[in-house]
Amino acid sequence: xxxxxxxxxxxxxxxxxxxxxxxxxxxxxxxxxxQRHGTVNADGFGIGWYADADPVPARYRRLGPIWADxxxxxxxxxxxxxxxxxxxxxATEAGPDGEAAAAPFASGPWLFSHNGALQGWPDSxxxxxATLPPADLLTLEARTDSALVWALVRHRLRxxxxxxxxxxxxxxxxxxAAPGSRLNLLLTDGRSVAATAWGDTLWYLADRERRAVxxxxxxxxxxxxxxxxxxxxxxxxxxxxxLLTPLKEPCT
Numbered sequence: 001x002x003x004x005x006x007x008x009x010x011x012x013x014x015x016x017x018x019x020x021x022x023x024x025x026x027x028x029x030x031x032x033x034x035q036r037h038g039t040v041n042a043d044g045f046g047i048g049w050y051a052d053a054d055p056v057p058a059r060y061r062r063l064g065p066i067w068a069d070x071x072x073x074x075x076x077x078x079x080x081x082x083x084x085x086x087x088x089x090x091a092t093e094a095g096p097d098g099e100a101a102a103a104p105f106a107s108g109p110w111l112f113s114h115n116g117a118l119q120g121w122p123d124s125x126x127x128x129x130a131t132l133p134p135a136d137l138l139t140l141e142a143r144t145d146s147a148l149v150w151a152l153v154r155h156r157l158r159x160x161x162x163x164x165x166x167x168x169x170x171x172x173x174x175x176x177a178a179p180g181s182r183l184n185l186l187l188t189d190g191r192s193v194a195a196t197a198w199g200d201t202l203w204y205l206a207d208r209e210r211r212a213v214x215x216x217x218x219x220x221x222x223x224x225x226x227x228x229x230x231x232x233x234x235x236x237x238x239x240x241x242x243l244l245t246p247l248k249e250p251c252t
Contacts, residue, residue: 003028004085007085021220025066033219043102046060047084101144113186114149120178122145132152167185168234185198198247202217203229211239
C-alpha cells in the first residue's frame with residue numbers, strides 16, 4: 001500500500017504541505033492513522049510539482065524512506081509551488097526497479113499515483129495488456145502493478161478521455177479482470193485533480209475562500225472540513241469545485 005496527496009492552491013513550500021503538518025505525508029510514512037493495509041511506507045517516495053508557467057512538472061524520487069533523505073527536507077523547505085502530487089510507498093512485493101517504481105509516474109503535464117494492489121498480479125490482468133500499444137509495454141517505467149495501471153490510464157488520456165473518465169474506465173477494467181483489487185488512483189495536470197476511492201480511504205479538504213483543494217489518502221491535520229470520499233467513488237476537483245460520482249461495479 002501507499003499514501004498520497006495532491007494539492008492545488010495558493011503558492012506554498014512543499015514542506016508546508018508534506019512535512020510540517022502534524023499528520024502530513026512525511027509522518028504517514030511511518031505512522032499513518034487510517035491505513036488499512038500495511039503500516040510502514042518505507043519502500044520509496046516521490047514528489048512532483050509545477051513551477052511557474054511550465055506545464056511539465058518536476059519530480060524528485062528516491063528508493064528509501066522519506067524520513068532518511070535529508071536532501072529532501074532541504075528541497076521541501078525552499079521549493080514553492082501551486083500544485084503538487086506526492087506519495088510514499090509500501091511495496092506490494094519486493095522488486096529490482098528502485099526509484100523507478102516510486103510514484104508519481106509522469107507523462108507530459110500529468111502526474112499519477114496508485115494506492116493499492118492488483119489481486120492476482122500479474123496473471124489476472126495479463127489480458128488487459130492487449131489493449132495497449134506494444135511500445136507502451138516495452139517502455140513501462142517499472143515491473144510493478146502500479147506502472148501497468150498508469151500505462152492503462154495514460155493510454156486513455158492519449159486517446160481522448162478526460163481525466164475522470166480515464167480513471168473510471170481503468171478502474172472498471174482492472175476490477176473486472178482482478179476482483180478484490182484496491183484501486184485508489186490519483187491524477188493531476190496542475191490545474192485539476194481526479195481520484196478514485198476503491199478499496200481504501202480517500203479524503204478531500206476544499207477551501208473555496210482560498211481557492212485551494214487537497215485530496216489525500218488521509219487528513220494531514222484535524223481540520224473539521226476534511227470530508228471522506230465514499231468507497232466506489234470518482235472525485236474530480238478544481239481549486240473551487242469538487243464533484244463526487246459513484247463508480248459502477250464491473251459486469252461479471
